[in-house]
Amino acid sequence: MRREILCKIDIWNMGFLVTTLIFAVIGIIASLCTRICCNRGPSANLLHLTLVITATVCCWMMWAIVYLAQMKPLIVPILSEGE
Secondary structure: OHHHHHHHHHHHHHHHHHHHHHHHHHHHHHHHHHHHHOOOOHHHHHHHHHHHHHHHHHHHHHHHHHHHHOOOOOOOOOOOOOO
16 A cells, blocks of 8 residues: 555656756756847846746746646535436
């Protein structure tokens, strides 16, 4: 029993961690592309980098909230006696 629970937790963590790493890699690539393509001075570079990091974190948080909401749904269907 304990081994089954441990396997379920490992599989769940694996999907969450892999996707988190994918978001991190996409954020790093987007930051590098912004740094290379939009090099207009230190102030503009800082603004662009801030926008890219904020967008990456917001997209990751949206994905994480939706992913985690599916693990423990708040609304549970109520079945009648006949069903």
